[in-house]
Amino acid sequence: DQQVKQNSPSLSVQEGRISILNCDYTNSMFDYFLWYKKYPAEGPTFLISISSIKDKNEDGRFTVFLNKSAKHLSLHIVPSQPGDSAVYFCAASGRIQTGANNLFFGTGTRLTVIP
Amino acid sequence: EAGVTQFPSHSVIEKGQTVTLRCDPISGHDNLYWYRRVMGKEIKFLLHFVKESKQDESGMPNNRFLAERTGGTYSTLKVQPAELEDSGVYFCASGSTGSGNTIYFGEGSWLTVV
Numbered sequence: 001d002q003q004v005k006q007n008s009p010s011l012s013v014q015e016g017r018i019s020i021l022n023c024d025y026t027n028s029m030f031d032y033f034l035w036y037k038k039y040p041a042e043g044p045t046f047l048i049s050i051s052s053i054k055d056k057n058e059d060g061r062f063t064v065f066l067n068k069s070a071k072h073l074s075l076h077i078v079p080s081q082p083g084d085s086a087v088y089f090c091a092a093s094g095r096i097q098t099g100a101n102n103l104f105f106g107t108g109t110r111l112t113v114i115p
Numbered sequence: 116e117a118g119v120t121q122f123p124s125h126s127v128i129e130k131g132q133t134v135t136l137r138c139d140p141i142s143g144h145d146n147l148y149w150y151r152r153v154m155g156k157e158i159k160f161l162l163h164f165v166k167e168s169k170q171d172e173s174g175m176p177n178n179r180f181l182a183e184r185t186g187g188t189y190s191t192l193k194v195q196p197a198e199l200e201d202s203g204v205y206f207c208a209s210g211s212t213g214s215g216n217t218i219y220f221g222e223g224s225w226l227t228v229v
Contacts, residue, residue: 002157034217043119043206043220044158089158102148102171103218105158 003027004092006106014114019077021109023090026071030092034103035064035075038087047088048075080113087111117141119221121207127227133195136224140189140209146170147190148210148218149182153203161205164190176201197228 036044166187210218
């Protein structure tokens, strides 16, 4: 049973506009959330993270919002650039089970930014 | 500073053969993870080392998979004997104790079992 879900497999956005990628999770024990970006034939690259004690974290063009009551987070990219075209993975972790900090990933959303 | 490196980058083997994947974590990172992504699906956790000890191996699919991290530096993941459903990308990641839950991935080892 998937604990982290990205329901949109793909998203296309015009260059300069805002990209919004969504992620939902089911496990209320998760307390740390991350976004990774992945280009073809490369490993996931860490992009931005947020702790459950915050509801927003901003880093340049990237902002992550966390809504704990809805168990939902989103990644906003503004303005979007063609180089942002990649697969974006949402991931979550927490002190669950044995306390291992392994990450639970969503299936990814492929973002295409159209020039 | 070198990132997480994995070898081989691609491997094609026949069903029943053995493959060994290697991961060199970022220098100084005590935590080393193996993940796997089967075609089009989510990236799934396999196991977690803290130095040379297995902290969590709950994601290992079955006993055909064996991971080691002798000396607490590089790690190997052996699949023996390989089956068709083992095909996928095997990612290694590492993280330091002080970096929270942020881990850094290698480029992956693409395994195709035919």
